[in-house]
Amino acid sequence: xxxxxxxxxxxxxxxxxxHPSTHGVLRLKVKLDGEIVKELEPVIGYLHRNxxxxxxxxxxxxxxxxxxxMDYVAAMNMEVGYLEAAEKLLGIPPPERVQWIRVIMAELxxxxxxxxxxxxxGLDLGMLTPFFYAFIEREKILKIFTEVSGSRQExxxxxxxxxxxxxxxxxxxxxxxxxxxxxxxxxxxxxLFTKNDIFISRNKGIxxxxxxxxxxxxxxxxxxxxxxxxxxxxxxxxxxxxxxxxFDIPVSQKGDNLARxxxxxxxxxxxxxxxxxxxxxxxxxxxxxxxxxxxxxxxLRGEGDVYARTESSKGELGVYIVGDxxxxxxxxxxxxxxxxxxxxxxxxxxxxxxxxxxxxxxxxDLVFGEVDR
Amino acid sequence: xxxxxxxxxxxxxxxxxxxxxxxxxxxxxLMEELKEQGFDHLSLITAVDWRDRIELVYxxxxxxxxxxxxxxxxxxxxxxxxxVHLWTSADWEEREQWDMMGVWFDGHANLRRLFLPxxxxxxxxxxxxxxxxxxxxNMDDEGNxxxxxxxxxxW
Amino acid sequence: xxxxxxxxxxxxPLTHYIAYILAYFFETLFMLIFITISLVAVIYIFRKxxxxxxxxxxxxxxxxxxxxxxxxxxxxxxxxxxILPKKRDDLPYKVAPVVVMLGLFLGFALMPxxxxxxxxxxxxxHSSVSLVLLIAVIAIMPIGEILAGISSHNKYAMVGALRAVxxxxxFEVPMMITILALVMMASGxxxxxxxxxxxxxxxxxxxxxxxxxxxxxxVFMISMIARASYSxxxxxxxxxxxxSGHSTEYTGMRFGIFYVGLFGSIFLGSMMVSTLYLGAxxxxxxxxxxxIYLVIKTWILVLxxxxxWLSMPRIRIDKFVNFGWKYLxxxxxxxxxxxxxxxxxxxx
Numbered sequence: 119x120x121x122x123x124x125x126x127x128x129x130x131x132x133x134x135x136x137h138p139s140t141h142g143v144l145r146l147k148v149k150l151d152g153e154i155v156k157e158l159e160p161v162i163g164y165l166h167r168n169x170x171x172x173x174x175x176x177x178x179x180x181x182x183x184x185x186x187x188m189d190y191v192a193a194m195n196m197e198v199g200y201l202e203a204a205e206k207l208l209g210i211p212p213p214e215r216v217q218w219i220r221v222i223m224a225e226l227x228x229x230x231x232x233x234x235x236x237x238x239x240g241l242d243l244g245m246l247t248p249f250f251y252a253f254i255e256r257e258k259i260l261k262i263f264t265e266v267s268g269s270r271q272e273x274x275x276x277x278x279x280x281x282x283x284x285x286x287x288x289x290x291x292x293x294x295x296x297x298x299x300x301x302x303x304x305x306x307x308x309x310l311f312t313k314n315d316i317f318i319s320r321n322k323g324i325x326x327x328x329x330x331x332x333x334x335x336x337x338x339x340x341x342x343x344x345x346x347x348x349x350x351x352x353x354x355x356x357x358x359x360x361x362x363x364x365f366d367i368p369v370s371q372k373g374d375n376l377a378r379x380x381x382x383x384x385x386x387x388x389x390x391x392x393x394x395x396x397x398x399x400x401x402x403x404x405x406x407x408x409x410x411x412x413x414x415x416x417x418l419r420g421e422g423d424v425y426a427r428t429e430s431s432k433g434e435l436g437v438y439i440v441g442d443x444x445x446x447x448x449x450x451x452x453x454x455x456x457x458x459x460x461x462x463x464x465x466x467x468x469x470x471x472x473x474x475x476x477x478x479x480x481x482x483d484l485v486f487g488e489v490d491r
Numbered sequence: 492x493x494x495x496x497x498x499x500x501x502x503x504x505x506x507x508x509x510x511x512x513x514x515x516x517x518x519x520x521l522m523e524e525l526k527e528q529g530f531d532h533l534s535l536i537t538a539v540d541w542r543d544r545i546e547l548v549y550x551x552x553x554x555x556x557x558x559x560x561x562x563x564x565x566x567x568x569x570x571x572x573x574x575v576h577l578w579t580s581a582d583w584e585e586r587e588q589w590d591m592m593g594v595w596f597d598g599h600a601n602l603r604r605l606f607l608p609x610x611x612x613x614x615x616x617x618x619x620x621x622x623x624x625x626x627x628x629n630m631d632d633e634g635n636x637x638x639x640x641x642x643x644x645x646w
Numbered sequence: 647x648x649x650x651x652x653x654x655x656x657x658x659p660l661t662h663y664i665a666y667i668l669a670y671f672f673e674t675l676f677m678l679i680f681i682t683i684s685l686v687a688v689i690y691i692f693r694k695x696x697x698x699x700x701x702x703x704x705x706x707x708x709x710x711x712x713x714x715x716x717x718x719x720x721x722x723x724x725x726x727x728x729i730l731p732k733k734r735d736d737l738p739y740k741v742a743p744v745v746v747m748l749g750l751f752l753g754f755a756l757m758p759x760x761x762x763x764x765x766x767x768x769x770x771x772h773s774s775v776s777l778v779l780l781i782a783v784i785a786i787m788p789i790g791e792i793l794a795g796i797s798s799h800n801k802y803a804m805v806g807a808l809r810a811v812x813x814x815x816x817f818e819v820p821m822m823i824t825i826l827a828l829v830m831m832a833s834g835x836x837x838x839x840x841x842x843x844x845x846x847x848x849x850x851x852x853x854x855x856x857x858x859x860x861x862x863x864x865v866f867m868i869s870m871i872a873r874a875s876y877s878x879x880x881x882x883x884x885x886x887x888x889x890s891g892h893s894t895e896y897t898g899m900r901f902g903i904f905y906v907g908l909f910g911s912i913f914l915g916s917m918m919v920s921t922l923y924l925g926a927x928x929x930x931x932x933x934x935x936x937x938i939y940l941v942i943k944t945w946i947l948v949l950x951x952x953x954x955w956l957s958m959p960r961i962r963i964d965k966f967v968n969f970g971w972k973y974l975x976x977x978x979x980x981x982x983x984x985x986x987x988x989x990x991x992x993x994x
Contacts, residue, residue: 129801131801131802131805132634137889138885138886138889139886139887150805153805153809153963153964162605162606163605163606163607163608166606166607168591168615168616170591170616171615171616174616203506206505206506207505240959241886242886243886243959243960244877244878244880244884244885244886244958244959244960245877245957245958245959246696246700246877246956247699247700247956247957249700250700250701250702251700251701254701310957314957314958314959316878316958316959316960316961317959319961319962319965320959320960320961320962333531333532333554334531334578334579334580335579335580336532336533336534336578336580347554349554354557355557422504422505423504423505423548424504424505424506425504425506425508425535425550425561426506427534434534436534436535436550438535438537438548438550440539448539449537449539449540449616451535451537453534453535453550457583457587458580458583461579461580461582461583471962471963471964472805472887472888473884473887473960473962473963474962476886476887490606
């Protein structure tokens with residue numbers, strides 16, 4: 119049979135934007151040969167709000183809330199990413215204590231994001247129960263966020279040169295309690311997945327992403343580390359106080375679904391380790407830079423261009439700001455990690471079964487606020 | 492680094508990154524050289540609209556020895572050479588810049604809009620884009636989105 | 647004495663024929679009431695049990711402990727507008743839920759229920775080939791699902807129906823072979839080995855067949871899980887891949903029927919396993935409370951099914967087909983050979 123005849127048999131299937139497994143508004147145009155996906159094209163943009171344009175129209179201090187709404191499951195990470203760039207551009211370094219607070223919050227946020235991923239990945243594979251276990255733990259983190267910022271998800275906690283509110287005794291105690299009880303729950307969840315033969319058989323050797331392809335598609339974060347590149351911005355280009363805490367980068371050489379699963383779980387363990395160290399090392403001091411008091415905030419002017427990279431829960435988050443000396447950024451560009459990670463789905467999904475494509479797109483950890491911005 | 496491509500200017504940015512300024516004609520040659528030097532990771536393509544010209548900023552990264560370089564270039568006629576053949580990740584990056592900024596990348600095989608529907612008027616991140624004109628998106632019978640100025644046609 | 651004769655006696659002041667007509671009518675009615683109550687209970691217990699496993703509360707608003715939640719849900723489903731797809735094949739689309747329900751109720755009608763105090767035997771159908779009939783009627787339900795999948799002209803439904811066919815083919819052959827082994831063994835015990843009732847009562851003289859044929863019990867249980875198609879074998883309606891498989895285009899009460907059909911087949915499957923392999927209604931004083939034994943055994947199996955459902959991810963279709971032909975089929979053949987050896991040894 120010629121290729122053209124072969125193509126005649128293929129069935130077009132449109133998965134999404136309203137589909138239970140697409141994590142929001144991903145639309146996949148799929149060509150099926152029986153159960154096997156022959157071609158796949160992601161269609162994105164259903165949640166596009168053009169945050170870059172909105173940020174251009176706003177003062178430097180106002181853009182933070184739009185970053186919250188990009189990766190809404192790991193809002194603290196996004197705030198850290200934006201502030202790294204904005205503070206460099208405006209020349210307002212945060213005090214020591216703020217840096218430690220930001221590390222704690224970013225790591226807790228990373229754990230929360232990975233927990234959402236764990237639950238959703240279980241659902242993709244048809245496991246109902248782990249979802250609830252993951253979300254119960256996540257709820258405890260969100261409670262801490264509520265305590266410090268007054269809001270669960272779109273926290274708007276950090277501001278230029280500082281944070282909205284200092285840690286008090288109660289919050290420190292809550293974080294300590296969380297860190298004490300969480301590892302056991304995490305291991306329970308880990309056993310629930312990895313001691314299940316069907317789970318292993320659904321993930322081992324499925325969706326293998328070789329190292330070269332991962333680099334070619336600019337994949338970052340846990341996906342890249344699962345493909346055997348031990349690269350983490352927290353180690354390679356330490357921001358905040360990540361050079362003062364002790365943690366490991368989990369790496370796997372396999373590059374399949376299971377490797378990505380294991381890397382994310384190990385990252386959660388490492389994050390808790392970081393939070394524990396940070397909370398014990400938390401220095402005293404002011405929680406904002408006096409140069410960025412509330413009344414001065416909208417008069418901050420920046421000139422030149424700055425690019426800052428941070429490690430968000432999904433991968434390398436880059437923020438590029440060009441200032442023209444006015445109170446608003448002239449151009450703001452976000453390197454969203456998930457968009458690059460999603461682009462590799464075309465490669466991974468080829469000649470896989472539908473069930474595997476759903477599992478693979480689950481391991482990418484898609485959050486559409488960030489992909490579409 | 493010995494480069495055949497003529498580099499107009501080499502500076503250090505506010506964030507301590509090496510910035511190479513290059514002419515549009517020498518751009519592709521420089522990128523090929525950089526790729527050969529081991530810059531295997533095209534991190535970001537940014538187009539900046541300076542009203543009279545469009546500046547393109549490429550952030551390149553070498554994963555192995557953690558080298559970082561920023562390449563800047565200008566275009567006056569909104570056309571720029573594509574680097575898809577060097578880094579596959581440039582595919583969506585360039586589509587996004589075409590979508591948002593209206594820079595036509597020469598040599599990109601499939602340069603369509605990434606986020607917005609194909610019939611969208613204008614490129615939103617341009618400084619002269621009219622924000623007061625609302626466009627509505629609707630879906631035709633074949634499942635493709637289209638944009639229209641008519642509020643009755645959209646939902 | 648069985649329930650039919652009791653009813654006929656009760657109506658005997660009327661003439662003979664009318665008494666029997668009424669007796670049959672009421673017998674069927676009682677059975678339907680029992681099935682309905684059981685299904686509502688299965689769904690309620692499932693939701694409560696799922697909530698307990700997932701550290702939630704479950705239904706707790708309608709009535710004490712949310713006991714009337716199912717009735718409220720059913721009323722909601724009945725009131726809902728049935729949205730019909732434009733390109734459907736009208737007749738099969740509308741018949742499909744009925745076919746599913748029909749297979750389910752016929753299956754329940756053929757089960758031997760044991761006896762209960764004064765009433766005596768509760769078994770509805772007395773046939774000497776009821777096992778063959780039962781296997782025939784439970785094969786009706788997949789037909790309904792396939793009809794639904796193909797007639798709604800939806801690609802997800804279509805793929806779901808195709809998967810359901812592939813799944814059914816791969817577990818039904820091993821299932822039939824295990825039943826064959828069972829019949830072979832029962833033929834040494836009773837003169838009518840194709841009657842479920844006599845298989846069930848012969849397991850009193852014998853020990854429960856599940857103890858003698860553990861492989862057969864395993865294969866049959868897996869087949870029943872696959873038949874009811876819940877996780878890990880919910881390939882037909884796998885909600886994260888195919889939206890909802892064959893029932894994607896169904897709304898309102900028609901969808902409700904598919905939903906009830908799923909739980910019904912869990913209950914029916916558990917009942918079949920406990921009848922055929924776990925000694926049915928036998929136990930101490932089974933002449934009086936045999937029915938209770940059957941219900942208890944069935945419920946234990948239902949809870950085991952729920953635990954499997956809630957803790958397993960979905961298996962991939964090609965792996966399931968492989969599993970069916972490469973593991974279940976040889977296992978059932980081995981079981982058949984062992985059963986043959988045991989039966990011959992028994993009669994010698």
